[in-house]
Amino acid sequence: MQSALKLSLRASLWLTGFALIAVLALAVTDRLSAPAIAEQERAALLRDLHQLIPADIHDNDLLGDTITVKADALLGTDEDQTGWRVIKNGKTVGIAFTVIAPDGYNGDIRLLVAINDEGKLLGVRALSHRETPGLGDGIDIRKSSWIRQFENRSLSDPEPAFWKVKKDNGIFDQFTGATITPRAVVKAVKKSLEYFAANKDSLLGNKQ
Template sequence: MTLPCVEKHINSSIYQSLSLAVAVGLSSALLLGLNTITSPVIAQRVNEDKLAAIERVMPSSQYQNALLATEHPFVVNDQQYTVYNALDQQGQASGYVVQVSAKGYAGPINLIVGVDASLTILGVRVLSHSETPGLGDKIEIAKNPWVLSFNQKSLSNTSSKAWAVKKDGGEFDQFTGATITPRAVVNAVHQALSDLAVKQGVKA
């Protein structure tokens, strides 16, 4: 049996507010504790994913530095890039890894491009996209080897006109029923090379 004075106290707005405040405080403390524990693990997983993506376009034998520590953004004509600098044992540039986004048919196509010091392409891979399955998704290496056609291409051995799909007079194949997707990727890779050459002062 609850005494009237106790029941009145329990039903009071002050008591309810204090109870809510204590509950919120305990929940916040618990979330903060979990975040403190899991944040380093999540950060490690993110770095592992980045390194795995980089390894596809920049072999570890190509550099001797902590590549992720060199991450920096740069912008050219509203086009945003993320760049990683690869360095040799003497600390000289041995290559670059560039992340760039292209405007595909169904949305952004996120790409990663690896080049050596002369800006010759070592590899290109698609990180994510929303292109049509069976058509535009052939930009994925798991679906089609098309993306390998960028290997060893550079601004010096491939003319500006050749940096296009064959339908537009260039050297790169297009996909039947999905020309927009490969065109977007070719244009983005070419533009990334051009902007990187200007930024790094590399003669094409």
């Protein structure tokens, strides 16, 4: 009886030991990989910023000139976020920040928008989403050029009433068999322009 108890106790100790080793190994792996993951995310963000912001309109370090963009319902979040200023010859000529479309087909769609000081879109990119492959994922620039139709658009081009997909009597294309995703993106991009218009001075650092 005592022998069986000893064997059971020994087995339990071995299992506990293995579990602790596994947990420690995972913790060490996570800690070692964290810098590499952070660097990959930084490189991906810089790539997206450079896609949206032409080299000839800025002379600053885009990742270095940041501001805090205050949380707002128009941006689809209740948390402050980072904004990246576009600066040329000491003057802020644009801003990039993220906006969330909460009504994608499969949940949140996180977008990066860049807007110049005249309120025109330099461009939009989808940063993260869970939209259906082959349908809603056409918002990804790697899948199609659909998202480029926002370039040079503003709140006055088109008029607010036409900031919709064509199925809803707007001017923006939708996808065949998938309207929810593009509808959500169009709505979120319009809201980002509304946010910019309401907060232009603080976003660009202008004196009020």
